Amino acid sequence: MCGHLEKKTSLSVAWRTRIFFKIREMIIYIYQTPYSLLMKHRYQLIIIVCCFFVGCTDYSSEDARMDNESEDARTNNKSEAVRIQNIKEDAHIADASNTSEWLSYGRTHSEERFSPITDIDTATAANLRPDWYIDLPNDRSLVSTPLVVEGKLFFTGTGNIIRAVDATNGKPLWSFNPEVAKHIGRQRKPGWTHSRGITYYNNKIFTATWDGRLIALDAHDGQQLWSVQTIDSSKMLNITGVPKAFKGKVVIGNGGSENEPTRGYVTAYDSETGKKLWRFYIVPGDPAGGFEFVCVSHE
Numbered sequence: 001m002c003g004h005l006e007k008k009t010s011l012s013v014a015w016r017t018r019i020f021f022k023i024r025e026m027i028i029y030i031y032q033t034p035y036s037l038l039m040k041h042r043y044q045l046i047i048i049v050c051c052f053f054v055g056c057t058d059y060s061s062e063d064a065r066m067d068n069e070s071e072d073a074r075t076n077n078k079s080e081a082v083r084i085q086n087i088k089e090d091a092h093i094a095d096a097s098n099t100s101e102w103l104s105y106g107r108t109h110s111e112e113r114f115s116p117i118t119d120i121d122t123a124t125a126a127n128l129r130p131d132w133y134i135d136l137p138n139d140r141s142l143v144s145t146p147l148v149v150e151g152k153l154f155f156t157g158t159g160n161i162i163r164a165v166d167a168t169n170g171k172p173l174w175s176f177n178p179e180v181a182k183h184i185g186r187q188r189k190p191g192w193t194h195s196r197g198i199t200y201y202n203n204k205i206f207t208a209t210w211d212g213r214l215i216a217l218d219a220h221d222g223q224q225l226w227s228v229q230t231i232d233s234s235k236m237l238n239i240t241g242v243p244k245a246f247k248g249k250v251v252i253g254n255g256g257s258e259n260e261p262t263r264g265y266v267t268a269y270d271s272e273t274g275k276k277l278w279r280f281y282i283v284p285g286d287p288a289g290g291f292e293f294v295c296v297s298h299e
Contacts, residue, residue: 132170144197174222183211201245226274
């Protein structure tokens with residue numbers, strides 16, 4: 001696995017309590033002992049003080065070890081819980097029998113874009129009527145398929161503006177504007193307002209912007225959870241494609257090689273944190289060396 005887990009060491013409350021009482025006992029002993037007797041037994045006192053500090057060091061090492069073990073256990077438990085949730089989510093998205101939701105870019109992980117529902121056929125198609133609609137006066141680039149998750153409809157419009165509405169009546173629930181126009185700089189070219197779609201995974205909505213950001217939103221309220229820059233802003237690269245989420249990762253590529261000589265690549269990020277996990281270059285830097293797969297821990 002790419003990356004590594006950093007261990008943190010801290011002094012526990014139990015160890016600090018031991019230190020406090022040991023110091024208090026020594027102060028009481030010294031205060032109650034006559035000076036002449038202290039001088040008579042000064043060497044023994046020095047030995048006792050040294051043993052005291054050695055004992056404290058032992059306590060410190062043992063408690064630090066216990067702290068590390070406790071933190072590792074908590075981290076492992078959390079990682080295991082996330083792994084189990086990812087397995088459930090992937091199975092849910094891959095379920096071709098689910099006809100009440102459209103969870104992925106092509107409906108399921110297989111992306112066949114085919115719905116098996118039978119309510120609409122050649123005999124009933126003529127009876128279809130508009131049930132509701134919403135006005136989008138500032139949008140001109142609606143080129144993607146909406147997602148339907150638990151009765152909510154999510155879609156992306158001009159400039160990667162994401163909206164969530166009630167799928168039963170069209171009532172707006174939230175919207176998110178990544179302000180692409182403020183980020184694109186010299187990359188403002190035909191197509192910059194386009195986005196081919198969004199992705200849903202583990203209660204998050206993922207979008208990739210023209211200027212190269214990959215953004216995770218809370219599906220419940222549209223709040224931004226994290227954002228990462230996936231391309232070199234100094235190059236003429238851009239993104240109109242859809243992120244793909246599976247097995248706890250979000251994978252995204254890029255375009256723009258028609259504008260200047262550059263290598264395209266596909267990058268995977270942790271779906272929970274946005275941490276970069278690996279990158280695969282579509283075109284080798286040195287053809288003689290073959291294709292390149294770069295693990296984040298090796299960069």
